Amino acid sequence: MSKPKLALYWAASCGGCEVAVLDIAEKILDVAGFFDIVFWPCAMDFKYKDVEAMPDASIDLCLFNGAIRNSENEALAHLLRRKAKVLVAFGSCAMDGCIPGLANLTTREEIFENSYQQTPSTLNPEKTRPVPQFAAPEGELDIPKMYESVRTLAQVVPVEYFIPGCPPQPTQILNVMSAIMQGAVLPPAGSVIGAGDKTCCEECGRPRKEKHVKRFYRVWEIEPKQEECLLDQGIICMGPATRSGCGALCVKANMPCRGCYGPAPNVIDQGAKMISALSSVIDLQEPVEINAVLDQIADPVGTFYRFSVPNSMLHRKQPSA
């Protein structure tokens, strides 16, 4: 019997997910032994035309990391959807949009203007911008077209499973891969796998008490106490709105949770849940005082939606009317 086929792909991502896969250490050899790896551009030499030549639904498992922000990402999402039986949105970018998704708070034109004109080290008097097609003496060149908005994988093609995390923790990746290799029955489509089913607070272990916050601190403004809830101390910790599964790594290093494991179970909008949680702990009743405290939150959208702007209910900054 031939081996099951595995594909891994990266779209708009940083490569951290690829490293996380390799971080399962020597177990990667078990994975490579069990599966026939048919496509993994980051680690092995494959061409897109190799994938196009495969029969439809011939790849058993495809781990797709990265968001969809240009025509190449989108084309590969459609191609791999067609070729894969099980398509997994792997990591925060593919699942929620993650850091690339923060681009949705601006426009493509603003990004181009900044990158190709305004940055201090840029000298571009001819105002050259990337063009999708270019006729070079050697022939026509194509580069992918950048889109106005960043999208999650599931906003572009149907997806079977979601593995959260920026990046997913190697132990969780290993859990998922071992379960698959041992022939476990797969959960219903649409499930989040390789993560917990509670909030990050469950894994944190710091004692919790009734919260009365009257001032917010940024991490460099205060030396947080190890044995006290960070939110109690006025540090914005995304734990209450974030899914468990990472082992509360940041909090254990005395840094607040940033929310990379995405919205907690049964939460649609991570930022909205955080607004709800924060509003419950601020111990003030006068609008002026409340606003003064809210002013201490330097970047509310970037804090509450750091990993989930494209997958949030508002999705992107709306064009001005």
Added chain:
Amino acid sequence: MKTNSKKFEPRIVGFLCNWCSYTGADLAGTSRMKSAPNLRIIRLMCSGRVDPSFILRAFQLGADGVLVLGCHPGDCHYQEGNFKALRRVLLLKRILREFGVDERRLRLEWVSAAEGEKFAKVSSEFTEEVRALGPLHLETGVLTQFQGEELPTQEVAA
């Protein structure tokens, strides 16, 4: 907005607390006061029950404005649910602003059970304010069709 503002009827979702504001709205009705018919009322036990995601969902599903009405400060049946609503709305307005949604589309007001007149006034005024802002077209992000070009098949020689 291109829509003719005379034709545009804003869709407004109202989250009203059971104890004060809904009773206030009821009073406005039984007293036969006139108010704008654009408000779709959802009765909740407390304005503190209004999760920010309810408001965002309303906008996402086509509301042009959202009105949250609760008991006056000090009058909350659950002691401080209305303060929770106040803090949520103040924080959510900042988020809306950054997402390019005019924060005037969300309003919180205190309406007691005796203030039928205030209910009629607030709902009519808010309707006119949202009408002036025009319809809200939220881009939801889901792509139903392939947007890009097919992949370039030719390999570029290194």
